[in-house]
Amino acid sequence: MELQPPFRKIIHVDMDAYYASVAELDNPELRGKAIAVGGGGDRGVVSAASYEARKFGVKSAMSNVLAKQKCPHIIFVKSDFARYKELSAQIREIFYEYTDLVEPLSLDEAYLDVTVNKKDNPSANDIAREIRQKIYDKTGLRASAGISINKFIAKVASDINKPNGQKTIHPEEVIKFLEELPVNKFYGVGKVTAAKMYNLGIFVGNDLKKKSLEELSLLFGKSGNHYYNIVRGIHNSEVKPNRIRKSVGAERTFFENISSEIFMLxxxxxxADEIEKRMEKSNSKGKTITLKIKYSDFTRQTRSKTVEHYMSKKSEFFPIVKELLYQEELENSVRLLGLSFSNLNINKKEPVWVQLKFKF
Known part of the structure; x- marks a missing residue:
C-alpha cells in the first residue's frame, strides 16, 4: 500500500547531549571528557551523560555508583536549569523564524511543522540544516534533526545520524523504512512490550505488519490499533503549539532508604501538600491519582486509581493515596516516592485540518 498525498513536512530537532554539552560550553576544559550531569553523591542518579561517557555504558537514570564502576574517570557536574532554560529560549526563537507551529517536548527537543513556513522554502531538509547551523552560530551547541511526513517517523529519524547530523525519510521511502525498522524503535514499544513481540516472532516492522488489527488488539489491547497504524505510516497527530498538560506531579528522593509505611505516609x-499547591496554581483537577515507588534496587512500581469526580484538594485525594500505599506489601526498602494527577479537566480543541500538496 502506498501512502497518498498531501504530505506534511515535520522536523524533529533534538539537541545533542544537551545538559552535558551546556556544561562543556560553559567549562571548555570539560570538552572531550566523560561527563555525567546530576551531582556525584552515591545516592544520586545520572541526569545526562556526554557521548564520551556513553561509550562506557553510562546513561541517564543510572545510579552514580554504577556510573563510576563503568567509567572510573567520569566527571560529575551539577545541573543548572536556569542556564538550560536560557539557552532553550534562544533555540526556540530560531524555530519561530520559520514557523509558529512549534511543539516543544522538553528543553532540548521540539517538533516543527514547516509544510507552510515563513521563509517560503519548499525543502524541509534545507530548513532543518539552516536551523541546526543557526543554533550553533547563536549558542555554540550542536543539534540533530529528523525530517519526514509525520511526528513519529521524524523522531525516529533524528536518532539515525546523531550527533550533529540529520536524516530525511521521503514519502516514497516511508513504507520500506518502517518495514525494516526494529520494533523496539517504535514509539510506545518499551522493553516489556518488545520482549513480548520477540516471543511472538515480531522483530521488525514487516513482522508487525503481518498481524491483523484483530490480532494486535487481542495481544496488546488499545495499543494494538496504534501499532497497526504506525507501521503503515499512519500517524495523524498534528504539531501542537500549545501542548495540553497531561499530568501534575511531584516526587522526593530520600537520603536514606525507608522501609516503614508509617514513615512513607x-x-x-x-x-500531597505540594501537589495541592500545583493543582491550584495550574487551575487543574484530576480523576486519576498515581503513586510512584522506586525501590532501593532501582526497580519501579506505580499504583493508580481513577474516580468518577474531579479532585484537587488534599482532603479529597489523600485517603486514596493511603489506600494505594497499603494496597499490597512493599517489595523492598524505598528510595523515592511520587504522586501525580492525570485525566485532568482541561478542554481539548478539535484539530483543524488543512490539505496542502507540495514537493517534499
Missing amino acids: EKLHDI
Whole structure:
C-alpha cells in the first residue's frame, strides 16, 4: 500500500547531549571528557551523560555508583536549569523564524511543522540544516534533526545520524523504512512490550505488519490499533503549539532508604501538600491519582486509581493515596516516592485540518 498525498513536512530537532554539552560550553576544559550531569553523591542518579561517557555504558537514570564502576574517570557536574532554560529560549526563537507551529517536548527537543513556513522554502531538509547551523552560530551547541511526513517517523529519524547530523525519510521511502525498522524503535514499544513481540516472532516492522488489527488488539489491547497504524505510516497527530498538560506531579528522593509505611505516609503528606499547591496554581483537577515507588534496587512500581469526580484538594485525594500505599506489601526498602494527577479537566480543541500538496 502506498501512502497518498498531501504530505506534511515535520522536523524533529533534538539537541545533542544537551545538559552535558551546556556544561562543556560553559567549562571548555570539560570538552572531550566523560561527563555525567546530576551531582556525584552515591545516592544520586545520572541526569545526562556526554557521548564520551556513553561509550562506557553510562546513561541517564543510572545510579552514580554504577556510573563510576563503568567509567572510573567520569566527571560529575551539577545541573543548572536556569542556564538550560536560557539557552532553550534562544533555540526556540530560531524555530519561530520559520514557523509558529512549534511543539516543544522538553528543553532540548521540539517538533516543527514547516509544510507552510515563513521563509517560503519548499525543502524541509534545507530548513532543518539552516536551523541546526543557526543554533550553533547563536549558542555554540550542536543539534540533530529528523525530517519526514509525520511526528513519529521524524523522531525516529533524528536518532539515525546523531550527533550533529540529520536524516530525511521521503514519502516514497516511508513504507520500506518502517518495514525494516526494529520494533523496539517504535514509539510506545518499551522493553516489556518488545520482549513480548520477540516471543511472538515480531522483530521488525514487516513482522508487525503481518498481524491483523484483530490480532494486535487481542495481544496488546488499545495499543494494538496504534501499532497497526504506525507501521503503515499512519500517524495523524498534528504539531501542537500549545501542548495540553497531561499530568501534575511531584516526587522526593530520600537520603536514606525507608522501609516503614508509617514513615512513607509522613513523606507522602508533604508531597500531597505540594501537589495541592500545583493543582491550584495550574487551575487543574484530576480523576486519576498515581503513586510512584522506586525501590532501593532501582526497580519501579506505580499504583493508580481513577474516580468518577474531579479532585484537587488534599482532603479529597489523600485517603486514596493511603489506600494505594497499603494496597499490597512493599517489595523492598524505598528510595523515592511520587504522586501525580492525570485525566485532568482541561478542554481539548478539535484539530483543524488543512490539505496542502507540495514537493517534499
